Amino acid sequence: MIDLALELKSTPYPGRGIILGKSDDGEHLVIAYFIMGRSQNSRNRIFERTDDGIRTKAFDESKMVDPSLIIYSPVRVSGDVTIVTNGDQTDTIYEFLNQGKSFADALRTRTFEPDAPNYTPRISGLVCPKDNKIYLSILKSGGENSGGTNRFFFEYEDISPGTGYYIHTYQGDGQPLLSFEGEPTQVTISSDIDFFTKTVWDNLDADNKVSLFTRFISLKTEQTQTRIVNKM
Numbered sequence: 001m002i003d004l005a006l007e008l009k010s011t012p013y014p015g016r017g018i019i020l021g022k023s024d025d026g027e028h029l030v031i032a033y034f035i036m037g038r039s040q041n042s043r044n045r046i047f048e049r050t051d052d053g054i055r056t057k058a059f060d061e062s063k064m065v066d067p068s069l070i071i072y073s074p075v076r077v078s079g080d081v082t083i084v085t086n087g088d089q090t091d092t093i094y095e096f097l098n099q100g101k102s103f104a105d106a107l108r109t110r111t112f113e114p115d116a117p118n119y120t121p122r123i124s125g126l127v128c129p130k131d132n133k134i135y136l137s138i139l140k141s142g143g144e145n146s147g148g149t150n151r152f153f154f155e156y157e158d159i160s161p162g163t164g165y166y167i168h169t170y171q172g173d174g175q176p177l178l179s180f181e182g183e184p185t186q187v188t189i190s191s192d193i194d195f196f197t198k199t200v201w202d203n204l205d206a207d208n209k210v211s212l213f214t215r216f217i218s219l220k221t222e223q224t225q226t227r228i229v230n231k232m
Helices: 006-007 089-098 103-107 193-203
Strands: 015-020 028-036 043-049 055-056 073-076 081-085 121-127 135-140 149-157 163-167 186-190 208-216 224-230
Touching: 006 163, 006 186, 006 193, 015 081, 015 121, 015 135, 028 081, 028 149, 043 208, 073 089, 073 163, 073 193, 081 089, 089 103, 089 121, 103 121, 103 135, 103 149, 103 163, 121 163, 135 163, 193 208, 193 224
Parallel strands: none
Antiparallel strands: 015 028, 015 163, 028 208, 043 055, 055 073, 073 081, 081 121, 121 135, 135 149, 163 186, 208 224
16 A cells, blocks of 8 residues: 555645545545646636536636536436546436446446547546445557557445545556556555545645545544645
8 A cells, every 4th residue: 555645745746636445444435536737728717516526617608618527417316326427427427326336337338538638537536425335447559559448447435444545547648648557556544634634635635636635434423524735
């Protein structure tokens, strides 16, 4: 298991990232979702609360160029589960769950983002406090000679206290950006939401970080604590 701060520092441009796990005291399931940006359009965003989660919103509407891949609802709640993703697949998962279908069923209808040459992966997570389970997924391009989608799904149950799983869109900065590879990285999680939030925010690259959402969900009561940090 890798220290969360060190892992976040190690990549100057992970793009968008999801961390899911269990607090060190074993009492909460933990969520973090962050966005980063290199262009003015990507950096011109904030997280805003909604009735069932959050959405991205332009900080300055007059400077918004193309909202298609950067304005969406990263977090929504369906029943007793919380959905977190890096795109509008949040809504796909929400609709499928409400129809009694699965997380994987929903993501088998989706593919990576149409932003050649990067072909940004779609990363998604599901947090289920009643079952004490978390799910992660990444949908990636099969390669420039394939055109197909590679879909990876990860399921974790009875997570050890203080353990998190971190997945992000890119391996690092570059032209084009290289997609995340391998399994989600196992990282440390603390017991205090404010310390956890500060750890994530303070160790993301200062120039590229845009917004951060964190949430602790009680395994006993399902009550939530939420924090939002916006650079703008």
